[in-house]
Amino acid sequence: AQSVTQPDIHITVSEGASLELRCNYSYGATPYLFWYVQSPGQGLQLLLKYFSGDTLVQGIKGFEAEFKRSQSSFNLRKPSVHWSDAAEYFCAVGASNSGYALNFGKGTSLLVTP
């Protein structure tokens, strides 16, 4: 079954520093990959998605992610983090046997320090 692993449970970065959140997936074919963000007490908002084509995808709020098939990775990046980026970030992969459901990673909590 398709699955994703987010190796980092918590990450702390300084405001203005660059950010990279890691996501590794397990799937034989080309996966459908997503990054969602969840602010405290809120629902999930889609940051970006990868279905096919260009392996570098741009999302909202200045985020981008790169699909690397050789490394089974889909890491999320941002060149300069803002305090408002503090949130929980989830990587997800399409689950082929559950009616277009998603399999989520366990999430990475981002803390931004002044």
Next chain:
Amino acid sequence: DAGITQSPRHKVTETGTPVTLRCHQTENHRYMYWYRQDPGHGLRLIHYSYGVKDTDKGEVSDGYSVSRSKTEDFLLTLESATSSQTSVYFCATTPSGSYEQYFGPGTRLTVT
């Protein structure tokens, strides 16, 4: 974003009582999902629906049932709530043929 609402938004109930959570969408999306979110587990699929009266189980379906009598409504029922079902429940929808899901605001359920 899809118009997805969940009710109630917060609920406290006692062990052994039945609980029904409602998800309502205005986008006419075919697929609807219930996930639960727990610390350290991310989101896990409980049940999903691929049309009116068409539902199937997800990863963590034990203790839950669902119903979908109209395109716009997807109900999640805990027949006899247990403390292990204390969680935040999210509803999501997607149009046919798409993995891109739209999420509701969530329902925080506490079973005491």
